[in-house]
Amino acid sequence: MEKKTPLYEAHVRHGGKIVPFAGYLLPVQYGSGVIAEHQAVRTACGLFDVSHMGEITCQGRDAFRNLNHILTNDYTTMYDGQARYSPMCNEEGGVVDDLIVYKVREESYFIVVNAANKDKDYAWMQSHAFGDAVFTDISEKVAQIALQGPRAPEILRKLASEDQIPKKYYSCKFHCDVAGMDCIISKTGYTGEDGYELYLAAEDAERMWELLLESGRQEGLICCGLGARDTLRLEAAMPLYGHEMTDSITPLEAGLGTFVKMGKEEFVGKTALESRGAPERVRVGLKATGRGILREHLDVLMGGEKIGVTTSGTFAPYLKESIAMALLDVRHAEIGTAVEVDVRGRKVAAEIVPLPFYKRSKK
Amino acid sequence: MNHPDELLYSKSHEWAKFLDDTTALIGLTDYAQDALGDLVFVNLPEVGDEVTAGEAFADVESVKAVSDVFSPVTGTVAEINEDLLDSPEMMNEDPYGAWLIKVENITDREELMDSGDYVNFYENQE
Numbered sequence: 001m002e003k004k005t006p007l008y009e010a011h012v013r014h015g016g017k018i019v020p021f022a023g024y025l026l027p028v029q030y031g032s033g034v035i036a037e038h039q040a041v042r043t044a045c046g047l048f049d050v051s052h053m054g055e056i057t058c059q060g061r062d063a064f065r066n067l068n069h070i071l072t073n074d075y076t077t078m079y080d081g082q083a084r085y086s087p088m089c090n091e092e093g094g095v096v097d098d099l100i101v102y103k104v105r106e107e108s109y110f111i112v113v114n115a116a117n118k119d120k121d122y123a124w125m126q127s128h129a130f131g132d133a134v135f136t137d138i139s140e141k142v143a144q145i146a147l148q149g150p151r152a153p154e155i156l157r158k159l160a161s162e163d164q165i166p167k168k169y170y171s172c173k174f175h176c177d178v179a180g181m182d183c184i185i186s187k188t189g190y191t192g193e194d195g196y197e198l199y200l201a202a203e204d205a206e207r208m209w210e211l212l213l214e215s216g217r218q219e220g221l222i223c224c225g226l227g228a229r230d231t232l233r234l235e236a237a238m239p240l241y242g243h244e245m246t247d248s249i250t251p252l253e254a255g256l257g258t259f260v261k262m263g264k265e266e267f268v269g270k271t272a273l274e275s276r277g278a279p280e281r282v283r284v285g286l287k288a289t290g291r292g293i294l295r296e297h298l299d300v301l302m303g304g305e306k307i308g309v310t311t312s313g314t315f316a317p318y319l320k321e322s323i324a325m326a327l328l329d330v331r332h333a334e335i336g337t338a339v340e341v342d343v344r345g346r347k348v349a350a351e352i353v354p355l356p357f358y359k360r361s362k363k
Numbered sequence: 364m365n366h367p368d369e370l371l372y373s374k375s376h377e378w379a380k381f382l383d384d385t386t387a388l389i390g391l392t393d394y395a396q397d398a399l400g401d402l403v404f405v406n407l408p409e410v411g412d413e414v415t416a417g418e419a420f421a422d423v424e425s426v427k428a429v430s431d432v433f434s435p436v437t438g439t440v441a442e443i444n445e446d447l448l449d450s451p452e453m454m455n456e457d458p459y460g461a462w463l464i465k466v467e468n469i470t471d472r473e474e475l476m477d478s479g480d481y482v483n484f485y486e487n488q489e
Contacts, residue, residue, distance in 0.1 A: 028427070029400060033400055033401045034400060034401055034425075034426040034427065035401040035403075035426065227400070227426060227427050230427075231426060291404075291406075291448075292404070292406075293403065293404045293424045293429070295429070314426060314427075315403040315404065315424070315426050317401075317426065322404075344422075344429070346406075
């Protein structure tokens with residue numbers, strides 16, 4: 001039986017088309033449709049319920065050492081309020097999950113994980129814990145709302161004082177007061193646009209949702225569902241767990257080497273990644289040049305030979321073309337290479353293109 | 364939701380507009396386009412292809428998913444609506460104007476419903 005997020009009633013009221021996803025009932029789209037929602041985020045602003053995401057705290061004198069042990073990224077130099085992304089590897093170098101860690105202060109961290117992996121992650125963290133470090137799953141108490149798009153800053157400025165709005169990407173402000181509601185405001189997102197993610201008490205979620213919608217109406221803010229969330233992250237070439245990385249795809253194969261600090265003394269998975277050497281397959285971007293829509297799990301061919309498989313694919317609403325990410329044999333992964341994708345028995349021509357597909361222009 | 368009286372409807376949510384006893388236009392119903400969401404691609408048969416009642420003759424793709432389109436009649440494809448290849452969104456905007464194929468020499472058809480029966484049918488399905 002799927003759970004409801006604290007915003008379920010609001011989604012129904014706003015015309016959300018509800019589907020089961022990662023154990024939750026969530027809107028895949030609202031009345032305006034995936035394309036309109038996607039364009040709103042690229043050109044104005046969109047509001048997403050991401051309360052299904054899991055939140056886990058890590059506290060204690062050895063909190064930092066625990067994180068640096070189970071995560072591939074390095075958490076040594078972090079200021080309070082800084083956020084840092086990392087894969088979390090298994091002993092074989094595959095990925096358990098990818099997540100974001102916020103440093104609250106010394107000995108206290110706040111971790112955001114994927115909904116579908118939350119229980120697995122929590123068990124993994126607990127089973128690897130050592131010394132004085134306590135992991136606590138607080139997901140049920142926490143709602144998360146994402147405000148994403150070029151007009152997000154001006155909308156938020158109507159509700160929060162300037163000192164409560166984080167300026168740097170991947171940083172946050174704790175204990176912000178938005179209309180009397182206590183929340184974390186984080187300058188992060190999963191759309192490739194400027195924007196924020198707000199963490200707050202589940203019981204305040206509905207009031208915050210309506211307040212944001214009302215405040216952003218003039219700027220073109222609309223409710224957005226899971227459909228647009230996926231097309232937006234795909235255009236921005238952001239990886240999704242279960243697609244671009246899995247327990248058998250390493251972060252190096254997934255092109256996430258920046259977040260794997262092989263120089264660290266040790267971390268779970270380091271030995272395996274070292275012994276595997278340079279990846280034999282890598283993540284690339286594909287653009288359909290023939291007629292057809294690229295989807296996930298399709299064979300990628302070159303001269304009739306299989307050279308890899310797509311991991312995500314869609315029609316990209318802003319770019320107005322079909323794009324995919326694929327895991328290809330590194331010998332055939334050069335940008336500009338012409339390939340074919342087997343779309344249900346039909347060979348659709350495609351080309352390897354640079355990632356990301358879409359990058360917002362900096363003001 | 365709009366389902367004109369002059370059309371006949373299939374359980375797989377296609378409409379047929381009979382121009383005479385053996386010729387018909389085939390398209391997707393308003394209900395179908397609404398359920399599928401924004402359509403971004405259509406793959407149509409070629410003129411001269413045979414279509415069979417109850418079997419897939421085309422596929423349409425929304426942003427999220429692929430769906431087969433089934434023929435309500437058996438016959439020969441006389442024309443395809445080429446405008447849809449470049450503008451699949453016409454199936455969302457005007458589902459009864461945006462016919463997919465014109466079938467001639469129709470020899471058989473599925474059991475089709477009138478608009479009232481069709482509305483009852485999908486309302487009871489939900």
